[in-house]
Amino acid sequence: MNKTPKKSLSTAEIVQSGLKKRYRAERRFRLFGVLAIVISLMFLVILFADILWKGAPAFRQTHIKIDVFFDPALIPLNNSDRADYRGLVKKNLRNLFPEVSGRRPKRELNKLISSGAAYELREMVVADPGLVGTTSELWLPADDAVDIFFKGYTEGDRFSERQRKWLKTLQDEGRLRKQFNVALFTNGDSRDPELAGILGALSGTIFTLLITVLISFPIGVATAIYLEEFAAKNRLTDFLEVNINNLAAVPSIIFGLLGLAVFINFFGLPRSAPVVGGLVLTLMTLPTIIIAGRAALKAVPPSIREAALGIGASKMQTIMHHVLPLAMPGMLTGTIIGMARALGETAPLLMIGMVAFIVDIPKTFTSPATALPVQIYLWADSPERAFAERTSAAIIVLLVFLIVMNATAVVLRKKFERRW
Amino acid sequence: MPLTFLLVLLVLTTVAFCCGHRRSHKVAAEIGGISKLHSRPTYYGSLAALWCALPAIVMYSIWLSFESSIVTNLVVNDLPESLRNLPVSELGLVINDIKNLVSGNIVAKIPNQTILAAAEHYRSLINISQAALAVTMLGFAISGIVVVLRSIKPELKARNQVEKVVKALLLISSSVAVFTTIGIVLSVLFEALRFFQQVPLTDFIFGLKWSPQTAIRADQVGSSGTFGAIPIFTGTLLIAAIAMSVAVPLGLMAAIYLSEYAHPKIRTIVKPLLEILAGIPTVVYGFFAALTVAPMVRGFGSSLGLDISSESALVAGLVMGVMIIPFISSLSDDVINAVPQALRDGSYGLGATKSETIRKVVIPAALPGIVSGILLAVSRAIGETMIVVMAAGLSANLTANPLQTVTTVTVQIVTLLVGDQEFESAKTLAAFALGLMLFIVTLGLNIIALQVVKKFREQYE
Numbered sequence: 001m002n003k004t005p006k007k008s009l010s011t012a013e014i015v016q017s018g019l020k021k022r023y024r025a026e027r028r029f030r031l032f033g034v035l036a037i038v039i040s041l042m043f044l045v046i047l048f049a050d051i052l053w054k055g056a057p058a059f060r061q062t063h064i065k066i067d068v069f070f071d072p073a074l075i076p077l078n079n080s081d082r083a084d085y086r087g088l089v090k091k092n093l094r095n096l097f098p099e100v101s102g103r104r105p106k107r108e109l110n111k112l113i114s115s116g117a118a119y120e121l122r123e124m125v126v127a128d129p130g131l132v133g134t135t136s137e138l139w140l141p142a143d144d145a146v147d148i149f150f151k152g153y154t155e156g157d158r159f160s161e162r163q164r165k166w167l168k169t170l171q172d173e174g175r176l177r178k179q180f181n182v183a184l185f186t187n188g189d190s191r192d193p194e195l196a197g198i199l200g201a202l203s204g205t206i207f208t209l210l211i212t213v214l215i216s217f218p219i220g221v222a223t224a225i226y227l228e229e230f231a232a233k234n235r236l237t238d239f240l241e242v243n244i245n246n247l248a249a250v251p252s253i254i255f256g257l258l259g260l261a262v263f264i265n266f267f268g269l270p271r272s273a274p275v276v277g278g279l280v281l282t283l284m285t286l287p288t289i290i291i292a293g294r295a296a297l298k299a300v301p302p303s304i305r306e307a308a309l310g311i312g313a314s315k316m317q318t319i320m321h322h323v324l325p326l327a328m329p330g331m332l333t334g335t336i337i338g339m340a341r342a343l344g345e346t347a348p349l350l351m352i353g354m355v356a357f358i359v360d361i362p363k364t365f366t367s368p369a370t371a372l373p374v375q376i377y378l379w380a381d382s383p384e385r386a387f388a389e390r391t392s393a394a395i396i397v398l399l400v401f402l403i404v405m406n407a408t409a410v411v412l413r414k415k416f417e418r419r420w
Numbered sequence: 421m422p423l424t425f426l427l428v429l430l431v432l433t434t435v436a437f438c439c440g441h442r443r444s445h446k447v448a449a450e451i452g453g454i455s456k457l458h459s460r461p462t463y464y465g466s467l468a469a470l471w472c473a474l475p476a477i478v479m480y481s482i483w484l485s486f487e488s489s490i491v492t493n494l495v496v497n498d499l500p501e502s503l504r505n506l507p508v509s510e511l512g513l514v515i516n517d518i519k520n521l522v523s524g525n526i527v528a529k530i531p532n533q534t535i536l537a538a539a540e541h542y543r544s545l546i547n548i549s550q551a552a553l554a555v556t557m558l559g560f561a562i563s564g565i566v567v568v569l570r571s572i573k574p575e576l577k578a579r580n581q582v583e584k585v586v587k588a589l590l591l592i593s594s595s596v597a598v599f600t601t602i603g604i605v606l607s608v609l610f611e612a613l614r615f616f617q618q619v620p621l622t623d624f625i626f627g628l629k630w631s632p633q634t635a636i637r638a639d640q641v642g643s644s645g646t647f648g649a650i651p652i653f654t655g656t657l658l659i660a661a662i663a664m665s666v667a668v669p670l671g672l673m674a675a676i677y678l679s680e681y682a683h684p685k686i687r688t689i690v691k692p693l694l695e696i697l698a699g700i701p702t703v704v705y706g707f708f709a710a711l712t713v714a715p716m717v718r719g720f721g722s723s724l725g726l727d728i729s730s731e732s733a734l735v736a737g738l739v740m741g742v743m744i745i746p747f748i749s750s751l752s753d754d755v756i757n758a759v760p761q762a763l764r765d766g767s768y769g770l771g772a773t774k775s776e777t778i779r780k781v782v783i784p785a786a787l788p789g790i791v792s793g794i795l796l797a798v799s800r801a802i803g804e805t806m807i808v809v810m811a812a813g814l815s816a817n818l819t820a821n822p823l824q825t826v827t828t829v830t831v832q833i834v835t836l837l838v839g840d841q842e843f844e845s846a847k848t849l850a851a852f853a854l855g856l857m858l859f860i861v862t863l864g865l866n867i868i869a870l871q872v873v874k875k876f877r878e879q880y881e
Contacts, residue, residue, distance in 0.1 A: 015771070022773055029775035033677025036670045037690055040749075043742045044697055050712050051704070222593035230587060231594075244597045249796065249866045250859065251803020253830050254604060257855045260837065261607030268488050283600045290597070316583040344701025347805035347830070350838055373703045373806075380707045380810060388711060395704050406699060 051399070055392025061181035061194060062147040063139035064113060064170060068092045068121065070132045075125060083125070085118035089140070096175075097166060108163050112170075114141040116183065116195040139179065144193040144386035150176055153385065184393060188359045189375065193386030196379070198394050200361045204274055204354070204369030205343065207362060211278020212342050216285050217335050221324075223286070224293025224331070229319050248287035255284045256351025264352060271353035272368040280348045285338035292334020296327040329416030336409040340402050346373040372398050425480065425554070429561065433473045436565045440468030443572050451574055459579035464568075467578045470585050471564035476557045483553050491545045495538055503534065518542055608859055611852030618846045619647045624853060626650065630816035630827075632836060632847045647850050649857070651816035655733065655826030659808060660801040662737025662822055663744055667801075668794060670741075671748030678749070679756045680778055691753075698746040706810030709739035714811060726823060731813035734822040740807050744797050751796065755789025756782060788876035792869040799865035803858060805830040829854045 009017075069092060075083040090110050094100060100109050117140035125131055142150070149159065149167060159167070170176050187197030223244075231237040259280035263269045269276050300323050308318040349355065354370050355378065362369035370378070372394060379391040444464035448454040454461055492515060496504060503514055514535065521539035572578075616624065627648015674694065678687050714735045721728035728734070759782050767777040783790070813825030814835060836851035 022776070026773045026775045029778070030677070030681060033673050033681055036673035037677055037694075040670055040674055040694055040697065040742070040745050041690070043745075044693065047700070047704075047708055050708060054711075219593045219596055222590045223597065226587075226590035226594040230590065240594055240598065243601050245870075246863060246866055247597055247600060249799060249862060250604065251800075251805070251830070251862055253803065253805045253833060254608070254855055254859050254862075257833070257837075257852060258600070258604045258607050261611060261852070262603050266607075267485060283596075286597060286600070314579065314583060316586060340699065344699075344703070346701065346703040347809075347834070350805075350809075350834055353838075355838055373701055376703050376707060377806065377810065380703075380710065391707060391711075395707060398701060398704070402699060402701070 051392050051395050054389060055394075055396045057151050058184065058386075058389040058393035059181050060178040061183065062142040062150040062176060062178050064093075064142045064146070065137060065139050065175040065177070066092050066096065066113075067135055068138050068140075069095075069135040070121075070125065072133045075132050083122070085122045085125075086115070088121060089113060089117045096170075105162060108160055109166065112143055112146050112163065112166065114143050114194045115192060116141050139177065141183065141194050142176070144384060146176075147194055148385050148389075150178070184390065188361045189357060189370070189378070190359060191357075193382075193384050193390055196387070196390055198372065198375060198397060200358060201370050201372045201375035201394070202397075204277075204358075204362050205371040205373075207274035207365050207369060208277040208281060208349075208354075208371055209339060209342060211275055211365065212281040212285060213335065213339055215278070216282040216289055216338065219282075220286050220289030220335065220338075221293055221331055223290045224297060225319060225324070227290070228294045228297040229315075229323070244287050244290055247283075248291065251347075252284055252345055253347040253351065255280050256348030258283070259348060259352045270366050270368075272356050272358070272370075273366045274354075274362065274369050274371075275365040276352050277349050277354050277369075277371065278365075280352060281342040281345060284345065284348065285342050288338035288341065289331070289335050292337070293327070293331045296330025296334065297323060299330060300326045326418075329412055333409045333413050336405050336412070340405040340409075343401060343405070344373055344398065346371075346377055349374050350377070372401075425557065429473060429476055429480075429557070432476075432558075432561045432565070433469045436472035436561075436568070437465040437469040439465075439565060439569055440572065441465035443468075443569050444578075447572055447574060457574050458577050459582075463578040463582050464572050464576070466582045468565055468568040470582065471568045472561045473564075474585070475564055476561045479560055480553070480557055483549075483556075487546075487549050487553075491542060491549060494545055495542045498541060499538055500534055522546070604859065608852050608856045611849050612856040615846060615849035615853040618849070619853075623647065624649050628818060630832075632832070632850055645846055647846065647853075649854065651818040652827055652829055652832055652854070653857075654818060654820070655812075655816065656802055656828040656830075658820060658822065658826055659733050659737045659740065659812060659828055660798055662733060663740035663801045664794070664798060666738055666741025667744035667748050667797060671745045671797075672752055672790070674745065675749040675752035675756060676778060676783075679753050680774065680782070691750075694746045694749055696746075697742065698750075700743070702743065702804060702806040703810070705739050705743050706806040706808075709735050709807055709811035713739055721823065728823045729813070729825045731811065731825045732823050733812060733826045736808050736812040737822065739811060740801055740804055743804070743807065744801060747797050747800060748793055751793030752786070752790050755786040755793070758789070759785045788872050792873045795865050795869040795872065799862040799869075802828075802865075803830065803862050805834065809834050829858050833858075 066089075068088070071088060071091065074088050074091070090106075093109060093113055094106065097109060100106060120140060121138075145158070146167065150171070167176070183195055184197045186199055187195055188200030190196040227237065227240060231240070259276055263276045263279055264271055269279075304322050304326065305318055308322045309315070313321065349371050355374050356368060356370065357378070358368050358370055360367070376391055376394050376398065379387045379394065382388075441461050441464060444457060444461040445454065448457050448461070457464075495518065496511070496515065499514075503511070506514065517535055518539045519542070521535065522543050624647050627646060628650050629646045629648045630651050631646050633645055678691060682690065714730050714732070717732065717735050717738075718728050718730050763781050763785060764777055767781045768774075772780065808828045808831050812828060812831055814827055814831065815825055816827045816832075817824055819826065833851045833854050836847055836854075
């Protein structure tokens with residue numbers, strides 16, 4: 001103290017000297033925050049752009065124009081649905097390139113057209129037998145390799161020189177064209193990408209979700225009402241609540257194990273059936289619906305209840321006639337959000353066998369089916385490039401459904417949201 | 421068939437309601453108006469409807485749950501000795517053939533005479549059972565209606581009875597959640613115990629080698645199957661750790677920025693956008709990881725001279741981390757918002773900058789909630805299935821190198837169960853043992869997360 005008077009800094013000066021550094025730290029911290037958000041949103045943008053980029057071409061499918069002569073020699077009149085339509089397609093395709101001869105070139109030529117072309121012709125003839133003996137100009141689906149080639153992905157194709165030349169000729173003659181891919185929306189699964197569609201998976205999903213919503217909504221609403229309005233505050237109620245909260249956090253695949261062990265092995269319900277999928281997804285979505293339902297009931301002000309009770313309604317009447325209708329929009333919102341989650345769920349469905357290769361479009365709740373997300377999983381595993389494209393297209397369809405559902409929930413919430 | 425039953429029942433129930441309703445009016449008319457009744461006419465109608473529908477539905481579900489097994493047993497008992505003495509699995513095939521014949525599906529081989537006869541037998545038994553069921557249900561429904569209609573009197577406390585039944589139904593509904601938990605525990609536990617009878621628990625938990633290929637035939641060589649789950653556990657933890665190291669910084673910083681810095685307008689736009697990340701189905705993330713991110717990371721790695729496996733833990737963890745960002749950000753956002761403004765004001769009053777306040781005051785105050793949110797996110801990362809199934813590998817490597825292929829608990833469950841293997845084999849049962857571990861760990865994490873919040877949360881008035 002009494003030594004050489006060292007120039008002591010005042011507090012203000014100490015603060016001042018550190019201030020620049022502190023402000024820099026402040027800006028840095030803020031920047032980190034912005035960066036975190038930008039990076040997260042960038043992921044979102046990249047994900048959507050990637051899927052759209054990959055999937056958009058799948059909505060259009062290359063077709064080849066062929067002048068088809070419905071040769072009466074090949075189509076027996078009395079038995080028109082058993083005729084050799086594959087031969088018919090081949091023959092008419094060869095008419096375009098009369099110079100082709102020999103087994104190998106012929107086979108290579110036939111590979112350009114999809115095996116689905118024969119089915120199309122058959123359907124046409126069965127619908128209108130008068131076609132036999134006439135010639136018409138038809139656009140028939142091309143093979144998936146041609147499709148990919150025509151869309152401009154020429155690297156890595158396995159065409160021979162000859163095939164490339166034919167394709168060039170077809171293209172020059174204007175016999176190749178992309179048109180809307182109807183098959184994608186009207187067919188079930190197929191080993192041929194150009195014939196594979198999502199209708200089978202979509203109807204499987206619809207059946208599954210129908211079961212889910214029909215069971216989970218009433219049970220969820222009933223549980224919410226019981227827990228929120230009737231349950232006494234005791235151990236049992238606490239246990240129920242802890243239970244529901246824990247179920248909400250159980251990994252979905254565990255529900256699949258439950259479905260496999262209980263519904264299929266114990267109760268003997270059929271494998272791969274939408275009904276089992278629906279039951280499993282019901283158990284999975286129940287906690288979501290219950291939690292949303294309770295929140296909705298809680299939001300109804302006590303004055304409503306008191307008024308109803310005051311004019312002599314019983315407790316049950318108060319709830320059923322006054323509280324529940326007011327809470328319904330909130331419950332519906334919760335249910336839609338739960339359904340949206342169930343729509344995208346894949347893992348439990350794998351466990352109960354909804355992962356099979358199923359060509360037929362399911363017609364009942366017990367017929368073998370897959371679901372849209374499972375179809376995506378299956379196609380994603382397929383090596384053909386055309387399947388990668390279709391996977392993205394299926395994802396786009398799935399996302400559209402999800403967006404519609406979530407948008408409905410948001411609109412519902414906005415429209416019926418009430419501040420008491 | 422079930423649809424017809426339900427439709428008939430629905431019609432009957434409606435009829436019951438109308439009858440009860442009308443009957444109560446009639447009773448009321450005799451004594452001078454419905455105000456003389458104990459309850460409003462609707463309740464008499466509802467009472468009749470309930471008595472019509474409930475017993476029949478209960479009957480129906482009991483019947484259905486036992487029908488198939490009883491009929492199958494009867495059919496099997498009538499099969500010739502030679503077929504009945506087949507081993508269980510082959511007998512199962514025969515029964516399957518019979519059932520397929522009955523339902524008109526394609527059978528594996530051309531059926532012989534006995535099978536055809538058995539199918540015929542099965543069909544007739546099912547028909548008898550269905551007819552009996554129809555009669556019983558109708559009987560129950562109609563007698564229910566009759567009983568109620570006859571008991572309708574002015575002093576019948578219909579409303580109280582209806583309300584009692586409804587309340588009971590509500591209680592039963594809320595017990596579904598409990599039954600689900602019990603079902604999960606029992607089903608997973610039973611199969612896991614059967615697995616541990618074949619493979620000792622210590623081998624499973626401490627074993628270092630996982631190779632679940634068991635011999636399908638007894639005379640097969642070399643695939644006895646070893647079930648040491650350590651490589652799977654480490655693989656799961658590795659991927660979860662990568663995911664968390666992506667999600668925690670990004671999610672937390674995003675939450676801090678949104679709740680402390682961002683303009684309310686930006687907040688209302690950005691927050692739902694972030695939530696979209698959580699709403700995207702995981703199979704989409706899996707596809708994205710396997711077909712877009714993996715080749716990208718691999719190409720990037722090879723340009724650096726690194727050899728990255730195309731199914732590396734890095735890719736799966738990275739994409740999973742992106743999926744978890746909104747989970748962490750919205751949970752942290754909530755707890756950060758719950759920190760009272762007075763704490764911040766106090767800190768500002770002492771001259772702290774905003775970031776200092778956040779780091780030294782707000783985050784410590786919100787820490788229990790944030791930690792609990794992170795624990796929940798870890799539990800989600802461990803249980804996540806589709807991303808790892810599509811983007812991570814199958815080979816159980818015991819490694820901490822994120823560039824190599826590892827496998828996870830959920831991947832193994834899926835691969836063990838999606839395949840052709842008889843249900844009794846150790847391979848299939850191993851999936852349930854893994855499922856048990858998964859259930860215990862996620863449940864534990866959830867309970868710890870709840871406890872953290874309960875124990876350490878500061879109470880601000």
